[in-house]
Amino acid sequence: MGVIDETKILLMDEPTAALDPRSSEVVIKLAEKINAENGTTILLVTHSMKDALQYGNRLLMFQSGKIIKDIKENEKKSLTLPMLYEWFG
Numbered sequence: 001m002g003v004i005d006e007t008k009i010l011l012m013d014e015p016t017a018a019l020d021p022r023s024s025e026v027v028i029k030l031a032e033k034i035n036a037e038n039g040t041t042i043l044l045v046t047h048s049m050k051d052a053l054q055y056g057n058r059l060l061m062f063q064s065g066k067i068i069k070d071i072k073e074n075e076k077k078s079l080t081l082p083m084l085y086e087w088f089g
Contacts, residue, residue: 010034013045028055049084061087 012031016024028051034040046052052059059076061069069087071079 006038007040009041009043011043011045014047015044016046016048016051031055049081052084053079053081 010031015027015031019027031042031044032055035042042056044051044056053076057073057076059069059071059079060067061071
């Protein structure tokens with residue numbers, strides 16, 4: 001429903017929460033298709049560190065409504081799951 005119109009920004013708030021792995025992959029692949037075909041900016045909110053590393057070209061970490069980390073694409077590529085877990089230390 002969110003992309004029926006010519007949407008420029010799509011907010012996906014935990015779209016794969018409580019989904020099985022196959023359904024989660026379908027949702028993410030559809031988002032990637034929407035981005036590629038329409039140039040839609042997609043803001044994916046997730047608590048999955050794996051998904052945070054795997055998808056997108058930028059990573060933002062919020063705390064108390066403020067951005068505390070803003071990782072651009074080049075730096076994001078070098079991150080690992082243990083590095084992300086340390087941020088929550």
